[in-house]
Amino acid sequence: MRVLILRCGDAPLPDDLPGTVLDLPAVPGRRNLKLLDDAAANLLPEDPTPTLDEISAQPDVPHLATPGPAPQAEHLPEALRTVVVGGDAALSAVLTRMMRGDYLWAEVGFVPVGESAAARSWGLTGADAWQVALNGTVRPAPLIRSDLGIALAGSATIRAWDDGEFTGEIIVDDHVLVRHEARDGVRFDGVFGARLVPMVDAPGIAAVRATEPETVSLTWREKIARRLSGSSPLDADSLATGRAVQAGGPSLAVAIDGVRHKRPLERVTFYRHLRDLQVVRP
Structure with missing residues (x-):
């Protein structure tokens, strides 16, 4: 197995790591990830499996059911495992590059740095993330993306x-x-949009309504009242799951893994990609 460790930022690393370590910015860009592109192209110069267009033309849509292993695996001389060390925005950047390069057959491990919704989704909270990332097995999961061409990690x-x-x-x-x-x-207990997270199984996306703005500043009385009532800025009873989330409005702020789109949008869609992630997780 070929291992690439992508240290996104300045997180400390253990000694004697296997494979190749690349030091990258906290949120790597396309140029930073060229070596990952090259590694994938070296292992699979031509993909003999159905293309994205061919998959989308299939009448039975098997790719939208339970996520499965990558069909390219049997054509590889060895597996390629990419371990992302960083935050959710770094993981999103790497998954986006893999999606756009169409090599989601590569295995992905994650060692989270700081608060991470992706770590919770992948079951890494409380686990030895390095042990899982380097020695764990692949458990496929849906890849959720936006119509802006960005992969959603957390x-x-x-x-x-x-x-x-x-x-x-x-x-x-x-x-x-x-x-x-x-x-x-x-100020709160209203409707302030929604939060969505990727699932590790079909249909792919879970979403809930938000009942507070992101920047709400509570008085001390309000903080005490909320602590006593156990209330949340999210309406858990509104939980809905599906393959796609569509939104429209006069001026939408869309943030993916903490990175806010630079300008307001009138519409956005999140949906399950045609290929699944090959996630290394407990």
Whole structure:
């Protein structure tokens, strides 16, 4: 097995790591990941399996069921395992590059640095992340992407650009999660968009309504009241799952793994990609 360890940022590394270690920016770009592109191309110069266009033309849509192993595996001289050391934004950048290069057959391990929604989704909380990443087995999971061409690693939010109450609609498959028009002066216990996370099984996406703005500042009385009531900035009862999430509104703020899109959008879609991730996880 060929191992590439991508240290995104300045996280400390254990001694005597196998494979090749690449020191990259905290959120690597396409040029930073060229060696990953080259490693994939070296192992599989031509992909003999069905293309994305051929998969999408299949009438039975088997790729949208339980995630499965990559069909390219039997054509590889050896496995390629990429271990990402960094935050969720770094993992998103690497998955995005793999998706765009169409080599999602490569195995992906993750050693989280700091708070990580992806680590929770992949069951890495409390685990020895290095042990799992280097010695664990692959358990395929759906890859969730946006129509902006960005892979979702841990979590995404769809909110109002000014972080006020949300105006617009958010739909999970055919279920209306949010349909709302903003009201003046609402600070919390309103409708402030939605948070979504990738699942490790079909259908692929879980989403809930947000009941507070991201930048809400509570008074001490409000903090005590919320602590006593056990309330959350997310409406757990609104949970919906599906293969796709579509949102529309006059001015949407879309953030993927903590990276906010540079300008407001009127619509955005998150959906399950045609190929699955080959995730190394417990």
